[in-house]
């Protein structure tokens with residue numbers, strides 16, 4: 539017995555439907571219409587295989603072709619976020635916010651900050667969005683937010699913009715900014731993280747303070763190495779939002795131990811390094827730590843992870 543192919547069966551079925559004298563013109567037109575739609579769908583798939591749609595966003599280890607929150611007219615948070623990114627870029631272009639990776643030396647090209655911000659947009663959007671959410675869902679006055687790993691203050695800038703956009707009472711918040719501003723130290727690194735020894739030695743507290751000068755009334759800059767620095771300045775007793783971006787697992791764990799017990803109900807922790815292959819130990823300590831906490835940890839496609847406290 540000959541086995542007919544699925545395609546032959548389909549064609550026969552189609553022709554019998556089309557030429558069946560017992561079917562009305564309307565029914566035959568419906569059959570033709572579905573054939574047309576099916577063919578168009580297949581051609582679109584073929585076109586996408588030959589020439590894929592360019593991604594709407596690429597960078598920070600992810601790529602997407604979906605609609606972006608800052609490009610729609612309906613997402614107010616997305617549009618406000620983009621405005622704060624534009625404001626930051628304006629400050630950078632006027633040299634009021636310096637972010638140069640310590641590379642402005644003879645022989646080095648000045649890095650493109652606009653390219654960096656564009657590539658980090660989804661990541662910075664999560665910073666903005668999570669800080670806004672934490673202010674909305676925690677009860678405090680003033681709201682305390684904390685960042686460990688501040689660098690030039692770029693992520694802090696997005697957090698401050700988000701908090702200010704959410705507050706009903708002007709300046710009703712404090713931001714505690716912890717960083718060594720002196721280069722990473724071997725004693726805080728595991729064997730696999732030792733490649734980062736000495737990184738960020740080009741930073742200075744003065745530069746970061748200048749960058750955030752529009753908000754210094756709300757900022758507490760705490761210079762020193764985590765964990766020792768917590769003995770000198772343990773930070774606030776209540777926390778709405780915590781951002782950890784330390785590129786090292788032990789100081790990440792010590793930050794979690796220091797501040798998560800102080801996280802208010804509805805508070806948020808955003809981990810920057812969670813999903814990066816190069817920081818797998820950070821993910822391990824975070825997973826272990828959060829397994830005992832009352833809330834949920836969600837990994838994000840940017841490599842970040844967000845913890846929502848119940």
Ligand SMILES: C[S@@+](CC[C@H](N)C(=O)[O-])C[C@H]1O[C@@H](n2cnc3c(N)ncnc32)[C@H](O)[C@@H]1O
Nearest residue numbers: 687688689692693717718738763764783784789
């Ligand atoms: C990736 S950068 C932070 C970037 C910043 N969050 C942003 O997006 O704008 C990491 C920072 O962590 C700081 N850091 C790393 N280990 C530290 C430690 N044990 N104590 C204090 N600061 C540390 C470095 O000095 C550096 O500024």
